[in-house]
Amino acid sequence: MIEVKDIHKSFGEAHILKGISATFEKGKTSLIIGQSGSGKTVFIKSMLGLHIPEEGDICYDGINYNDMSTDARRDLRKEIGMVFQGSALFDSSTVEENVMFPLKMFTMQTKAEMLERVNFVLNRVDLNNANGKYPAELSGGMQKRVAIARAIVMNPKYLFCDEPNSGLDPRTAILIDNLIQEITDEYNIITIINTHDMNSVMEIGEKIIFLENGLKAWEGTNKDIFKTDNKAVTSFVYSSNLFKKVRQAYLMEG
């Protein structure tokens, strides 16, 4: 379990996170939603230790991140997989080298063993013939899948995804969502996703946290989101007529 307790983060005068608390459970896909600038990326990067919060605690399975030594933090990070918004693939390395990199760095496996694992995860994300390609030769959706493969190659306990669907067509976005959901169930891991995508919210939002101006404004499931009368959530989620109609239909069905 990941517990976040009252974290605050500022950049100069800008107070981005103003005391957010949340818990994330094993085997669940949790979504963090909110408008641009609401603090979603800062929140997720603070959980990863890429930003150091001024106040508050982040506990991984009961161990406070603030109390960990630098080496312990690095050890913890070996159990974390992260899919970045722009994929963050090493652009001068091939797909195979990108996915193999954590294995080369942290395991004593032979080349054949590493290759077997790389091929397994690439197959898992449905990318079978891309080993020798460079990231620039791949489409956005394929890059995201390579990023997911790299994130899961070490069998992480925690998977973080920062807007995994941004810039993707709706069909690819759903494929990525489903893939993340399947991986979460299959490996029984904690998955936390930052997203703007309302399809993701409806499809895989087992737990949804809505951020507004650096504060947690609402928390619930994708079923609860239809019923909530929280104005901040409804004005964000039901800003399009399509979703308004979907909500009306859902409420009419009871």
Next chain:
Amino acid sequence: MNYIEHIGKYFAMLGQVFKRPQKGKIFKEALFRELDDLGNKSLGIAAFIAFFVGGVVAIQTALNVDNPLIPKYLIGFATKRSIILEFAPTFVSIILAGKVGSFITSSIGTMRVTEQIDALEVMGINSLNHLVLPKIIAAVFFYPFIISIAMFLGIFGGYVAGSLTGLFSTVDYIYGIQLEFNSFFVAYAIIKTMVFAFVIATVPSYHGYYVKGGSLEVGRASTQAVVWTSVIIILLNYFLTQMLLG
């Protein structure tokens, strides 16, 4: 951010850089890649410039010592001294600061703005150690080799200039370059080069690693890195000359 903060942050960065590499095999691979990128690929430009500047120094010296009382072998002597003491270590290092410095800043800066450095950190990798230490070792150990070649080619350029222009005889030139040879001057040049190589590897890395923004900021950081590396080399050259030869 003021200069004191930058200096503090630079030394804090070095504290993270000088840690034991997490995996020897990966470090070795990175080191060989850097030897090629920073060293091998700089050899051509350093050799080209050294050869022609050596020729120009010899011609300029010959044109300025037309007094019959001054022996012609002084042309070879002066060319050798200026190339070994200043041209090869300092001038070539400033050229390398431009070529290699901009490459280091833009490559690390691009990794920063495309979140590749964050990806390394999230994996539990000390990104500074992983990215910067191989560059430092490659530069500090390879640049003395480049500078030694530059010394040889600079002096050889003077010889070729003499034989092509007829401004001085090659016999006088060879006598001049052999005259009062002091091996400490070569050691002095190598020491200076190693210090400059450290600056060339670390200052641009600092500018690239801490860049914020996008491609425009990476471009600006590259320019700043080259300017600051050159300024630091010039200042260190002054202090090292005082310390080693004063």
